[in-house]
Amino acid sequence: MFDKVANWLNKVLSQDILDDVVAFCFNLYDDGDNRWSMELVGTERFDEDDDWPCDEITDFGTREGLLAWSAETDWEAVLEEICSVLKQYLDKGEHANILKSKEGIGVGFVDGDVEILFVR
Numbered sequence: 001m002f003d004k005v006a007n008w009l010n011k012v013l014s015q016d017i018l019d020d021v022v023a024f025c026f027n028l029y030d031d032g033d034n035r036w037s038m039e040l041v042g043t044e045r046f047d048e049d050d051d052w053p054c055d056e057i058t059d060f061g062t063r064e065g066l067l068a069w070s071a072e073t074d075w076e077a078v079l080e081e082i083c084s085v086l087k088q089y090l091d092k093g094e095h096a097n098i099l100k101s102k103e104g105i106g107v108g109f110v111d112g113d114v115e116i117l118f119v120r
Contacts, residue, residue: 005085006093008067012060013095022046024099025053026107036078037066046103048116083115
């Protein structure tokens with residue numbers, strides 16, 4: 001799964017990132033029938049204790065180019081796996097420095113809590 005996420009992120013993060021982006025959030029979706037997807041959004045503010053991902057200013061085109069996969073598991077396991085993969089990317093990914101240049105990085109299902117992966 002790491003290679004799939006890394007390849008997708010490398011393409012997304014190779015574009016110019018707006019200066020107004022203060023934080024990144026990976027939004028996860030349960031598409032039903034053991035199908036899952038993820039997008040990346042940039043937000044205009046970051047607050048570890050608030051619903052900051054709602055202040056989206058860009059989706060970097062990922063809403064039309066979602067990362068999609070199948071896995072026979074539940075949402076908790078998907079969240080745990082994606083958190084692990086994204087932490088690996090933050091450690092050794094090609095564009096990890098771009099992600100870590102902003103105030104924070106979160107991940108979560110769009111109707112759930114956000115796990116904070118990084119705070120600058």
